[in-house]
Amino acid sequence: MPSTSHSLKAAASLPAAHGLTGPAGPTGLLRSLASLRLTLGLLVVLGAAILMAYQSEEWRSWPLALPLLALSANLLAAVATNNAFRRQLPLLVFHLALVALLLLVAAGRLTYLKGTLELTRGATFEGRLTTTDAGPFHAGDLAAVRFANQGFTIDYAPGLLRGDTRNTVAWTDGDGQPRQAVIGDQEPLKLKGYRFYTSFNKGFAPVFLWLPNQGERRLGAVHLPAYPLNELTQAQAWTPPGSRSPVWIMLQFDEKLLDPAGPAAFRLPEKYSVVIRSGEQRVELSPGDFVDLPDGRLKLDGLTTWMGYNVFYDWTLPWLAAASLAAVLSLGWHFWRKFAAKPWDA
Amino acid sequence: MERELQILWAAIVAYVLGGVISIVGVVLKKHPERTVLGFLSTGLLLHTVSIGLRWARLEHGPFITLFEILSSNVWSLMVAFLLAYWRIPRIRATAAVVMPILFVMMGWLMLSHPGEGHFPPTYRTPRLFIHIGMAKVFMGAMLVAIGVAGVILLRGAGIGVRKFDRLPEDKRLDELSFRCLAIALVFDTLMLITGAIWAQDAWGRYWAWDPLETWSFITWLLLAFALHLRVTFKPSPKRNAWLVIAVFVLGFITFFGVPFISESPHKGAV
Numbered sequence: 001m002p003s004t005s006h007s008l009k010a011a012a013s014l015p016a017a018h019g020l021t022g023p024a025g026p027t028g029l030l031r032s033l034a035s036l037r038l039t040l041g042l043l044v045v046l047g048a049a050i051l052m053a054y055q056s057e058e059w060r061s062w063p064l065a066l067p068l069l070a071l072s073a074n075l076l077a078a079v080a081t082n083n084a085f086r087r088q089l090p091l092l093v094f095h096l097a098l099v100a101l102l103l104l105v106a107a108g109r110l111t112y113l114k115g116t117l118e119l120t121r122g123a124t125f126e127g128r129l130t131t132t133d134a135g136p137f138h139a140g141d142l143a144a145v146r147f148a149n150q151g152f153t154i155d156y157a158p159g160l161l162r163g164d165t166r167n168t169v170a171w172t173d174g175d176g177q178p179r180q181a182v183i184g185d186q187e188p189l190k191l192k193g194y195r196f197y198t199s200f201n202k203g204f205a206p207v208f209l210w211l212p213n214q215g216e217r218r219l220g221a222v223h224l225p226a227y228p229l230n231e232l233t234q235a236q237a238w239t240p241p242g243s244r245s246p247v248w249i250m251l252q253f254d255e256k257l258l259d260p261a262g263p264a265a266f267r268l269p270e271k272y273s274v275v276i277r278s279g280e281q282r283v284e285l286s287p288g289d290f291v292d293l294p295d296g297r298l299k300l301d302g303l304t305t306w307m308g309y310n311v312f313y314d315w316t317l318p319w320l321a322a323a324s325l326a327a328v329l330s331l332g333w334h335f336w337r338k339f340a341a342k343p344w345d346a
Numbered sequence: 347m348e349r350e351l352q353i354l355w356a357a358i359v360a361y362v363l364g365g366v367i368s369i370v371g372v373v374l375k376k377h378p379e380r381t382v383l384g385f386l387s388t389g390l391l392l393h394t395v396s397i398g399l400r401w402a403r404l405e406h407g408p409f410i411t412l413f414e415i416l417s418s419n420v421w422s423l424m425v426a427f428l429l430a431y432w433r434i435p436r437i438r439a440t441a442a443v444v445m446p447i448l449f450v451m452m453g454w455l456m457l458s459h460p461g462e463g464h465f466p467p468t469y470r471t472p473r474l475f476i477h478i479g480m481a482k483v484f485m486g487a488m489l490v491a492i493g494v495a496g497v498i499l500l501r502g503a504g505i506g507v508r509k510f511d512r513l514p515e516d517k518r519l520d521e522l523s524f525r526c527l528a529i530a531l532v533f534d535t536l537m538l539i540t541g542a543i544w545a546q547d548a549w550g551r552y553w554a555w556d557p558l559e560t561w562s563f564i565t566w567l568l569l570a571f572a573l574h575l576r577v578t579f580k581p582s583p584k585r586n587a588w589l590v591i592a593v594f595v596l597g598f599i600t601f602f603g604v605p606f607i608s609e610s611p612h613k614g615a616v
């Protein structure tokens with residue numbers, strides 16, 4: 001068996017590796033760092049760090065990074081000095097895959113991006129997020145990403161339990177060809193390394209035509225709070241573009257849109273009105289109606305929907321998958337080899 | 347639903363009969379192995395039918411409520427143990443340790459409410475089966491390990507030394523439980539990987555320290571710790587047996603405890 005000859009060779013080189021330098025020399029230091037007792041201690045420390053990370057978000061950076069760094073140093077020292085790794089190639093591959101995973105996760109933490117955005121039906125994403133959380137070295141090309149929300153459907157089971165979300169999106173691919181797809185739940189739209197996931201945040205958006213006293217007319221939508229989550233508070237403060245006076249907008253309808261008693265689907269109300277309050281003024285607009293405000297005229301054009309998206313960018317994902325696969329395959333290979341060599345009850 | 351529950355009851359009666367006969371067999375030093383195998387297989391068959399009927403009725407697998415999760419785990423642990431029982435005749439007497447653990451789960455199953463739960467849209471994917479399948483193999487391997495570890499500890503405590511004398515010596519049993527632990531580590535690793543892949547698309551992130559993720563990772567670390575302890579200190583079979591129990595208990599709490607006390611989206615467990 002090849003491993004026997006390896007182990008003989010490894011054993012022969014052992015005294016030299018132990019070295020004449022003794023424990024105080026660099027080799028001795030490396031050997032102490034490679035101690036398997038240290039591994040055990042560090043695994044316990046890591047376990048404690050994980051429990052702390054679980055308790056509080058503040059503990060998710062250096063308290064985790066330190067034991068992981070120490071374990072990596074411990075492991076690399078063991079790779080350099082421990083003959084077990086020379087005798088057992090799959091075991092070596094497994095441990096190196098663990099280090100690779102660690103490095104990839106670290107690289108991912110430094111360059112990731114997480115964010116949210118909302119898009120009115122028919123509107124195009126223009127590279128700007130509502131909220132962003134990114135690693136210090138994030139360098140993706142989000143500003144160049146474009147896609148349009150073409151509307152969604154969501155089914156609800158009795159009891160208002162959300163079923164599948166199907167959101168049609170459109171974009172132009174690298175060859176300039178128009179493309180369309182239905183995304184939703186676990187099917188994100190992937191563009192330039194960014195993954196856009198539909199979220200449970202979605203709702204209604206009254207569409208207004210704003211005719212300011214001075215300046216150009218604008219058509220736009222105001223996103224009301226998520227529906228049905230905020231079913232009873234379909235109101236929002238909003239300041240028309242270029243205006244100094246905020247208005248308060250509320251959507252009113254009498255229909256029961258999503259009846260918990262049976263299956264239902266997300267839809268617009270058939271009859272609705274929008275209440276506008278500005279200072280002392282209060283009016284109720286039906287589609288086509290308008291109100292004169294201090295800075296211009298506001299006309300209700302209609303009602304549409306908006307969809308909330310979560311954005312995620314992490315270029316390490318395929319590499320993480322590859323390193324995980326390498327880890328688990330080599331682990332299986334290691335044990336297979338070990339167990340096939342001898343029956344358990346021999 | 348009535349029919350499903352009646353068949354489940356019948357399955358449990360068959361399991362309990364098989365288990366009790368195996369325990370009595372160990373105590374009386376008899377070997378009713380074929381009878382035990384017969385009862386347990388019958389139980390498994392009936393249990394499969396009961397799960398199948400419920401699956402067809404609800405149009406989704408047993409992955410949502412505590413009742414479903416317990417039922418599908420009793421089923422998969424039974425499959426794992428029956429495989430070991432059938433393929434490794436020398437350790438059949440470990441049924442005396444394993445079956446009482448399964449009895450506890452069966453009792454819990456019978457007490458839990460058989461009502462139905464909501465099948466979330468993120469579960470409508472083959473990843474569900476892959477992820478859960480891995481977890482089930484992991485727990486199955488741990489169950490066989492704990493049966494063997496239990497015998498080592500019972501013999502060490504002077505209980506049933508003669509009753510278990512047909513089993514191999516402790517050193518051999520220790521090797522077998524170690525192999526089960528190794529299989530458990532491979533499948534626990536696979537479970538974490540497939541879970542992370544699924545979570546990436548179901549929840550937009552591959553890891554977020556939710557309670558189930560955290561506790562599964564700690565279980566994985568404990569497995570790594572246990573295997574390392576073996577190579578570093580070469581502990582006695584008795585000490586190793588305690589480690590096996592520790593991993594099993596942690597795995598058990600993770601799968602059957604954490605999902606039902608936490609508020610995170612990671613609800614249905616195994």
Ligand code: HEM
Nearest residue numbers: 034039071072074075078082084091095098570573574577
């Ligand atoms: C980070 C520091 C680590 C070091 C220095 C280290 C070192 C070693 C060494 C030297 C061996 C070979 C022992 C021998 O056969 O004589 C070994 C085995 C092993 N290690 Fe690690 N390891 C580390 C972390 C881990 C982690 C995090 C895992 C996670 C699962 C792990 C899993 C294993 C397994 C499964 C074996 C094989 C045990 C066997 O075949 O009996 N190790 N490790």
